[in-house]
Amino acid sequence: MDDHIIRATVDEGSVRVFIADTTNLVNEALKIHKTSPIPTVALGRMLTAGSIMGAMLKNDTDILTLNIRGDGPLKGITVTADSRSRVKGYVYEPIVETFLKESGKLDLGKAIGFGTFTVIKDLGLKEPVSGQIPIISGEIADDLTYYFAKSEQVPSSVALSILLDKGGFVKKAGGFIIQLMPNASDDMVSYLENKLAHLPSLTSMLNEEKSPKEILNILFENKDIKIHDIIPTSYYCNCSREKVEKALISVGINELEDILKTDKKANLHCHFCNKDYEFNEEDLNNLIIKLKN
Numbered sequence: 001m002d003d004h005i006i007r008a009t010v011d012e013g014s015v016r017v018f019i020a021d022t023t024n025l026v027n028e029a030l031k032i033h034k035t036s037p038i039p040t041v042a043l044g045r046m047l048t049a050g051s052i053m054g055a056m057l058k059n060d061t062d063i064l065t066l067n068i069r070g071d072g073p074l075k076g077i078t079v080t081a082d083s084r085s086r087v088k089g090y091v092y093e094p095i096v097e098t099f100l101k102e103s104g105k106l107d108l109g110k111a112i113g114f115g116t117f118t119v120i121k122d123l124g125l126k127e128p129v130s131g132q133i134p135i136i137s138g139e140i141a142d143d144l145t146y147y148f149a150k151s152e153q154v155p156s157s158v159a160l161s162i163l164l165d166k167g168g169f170v171k172k173a174g175g176f177i178i179q180l181m182p183n184a185s186d187d188m189v190s191y192l193e194n195k196l197a198h199l200p201s202l203t204s205m206l207n208e209e210k211s212p213k214e215i216l217n218i219l220f221e222n223k224d225i226k227i228h229d230i231i232p233t234s235y236y237c238n239c240s241r242e243k244v245e246k247a248l249i250s251v252g253i254n255e256l257e258d259i260l261k262t263d264k265k266a267n268l269h270c271h272f273c274n275k276d277y278e279f280n281e282e283d284l285n286n287l288i289i290k291l292k293n
């Protein structure tokens with residue numbers, strides 16, 4: 001099945017649940033950025049989180065940005081999502097050494113290092129709303145759990161998992177975010193605590209090819225589940241020559257004339273899809289004329 005997110009509530013809306021299958025979009029990111037294993041997994045987890053948090057946005061024009069910046073060799077990741085769960089992102093250092101933990105798992109924390117995790121929501125207000133926390137583990141799911149508790153005061157459980165095959169390709173990718181609303185009963189809270197402590201790991205559920213719907217049923221087997229939406233999600237870059245041109249114009253006439261004189265051309269690169277936009281002498285001249293009028 002194509003990538004999608006299930007949006008559900010349990011117990012009359014006292015728990016909200018988002019479960020995503022993002023296998024294709026994480027593969028798309030790998031194809032675009034040609035990342036080594038740790039950046040593939042780190043970017044994949046950020047994209048999966050972004051696609052779910054995009055689905056949490058209320059208005060069509062809302063935009064979410066997730067940014068992690070650390071002092072490790074991976075340096076950082078930026079991911080952007082719109083309210084239709086279309087995501088794009090890039091990692092600042094696409095190839096890094098494959099650090100392993102003693103358990104044999106990839107050590108994302110070591111590659112990312114210490115730094116900050118920032119969530120920015122552009123909700124069409126004067127200023128975007130943002131929340132920032134220090135990186136907790138660099139595993140991303142823990143960092144997000146902490147972010148939700150600290151910045152949004154919503155107790156949440158976040159799981160993100162990217163399974164790679166031996167060749168470094170994405171076998172399966174997905175994640176879930178479970179959030180307790182203020183009206184959640186004590187019974188529900190202890191049910192979830194117990195459930196999450198004894199649940200097979202998301203990695204093993206994905207390995208068994210469990211779909212988001214099956215995972216939902218495993219999480220809340222005998223509970224009153226209501227599925228509200230099945231939201232398609234995908235990797236999507238909305239850059240265009242027109243947008244790049246606007247960015248180029250925004251540097252101003254003097255700067256443009258300078259570029260024209262010294263380089264006679266301008267190459268602009270989109271980090272999200274790796275497309276290059278070239279503006280030759282004539283293009284630059286036309287932009288300057290446009291600006292002067």
Ligand SMILES: [Zn+2]
Pocket residue numbers: 237238239270271272273274275
């Ligand atoms: Zn692009």
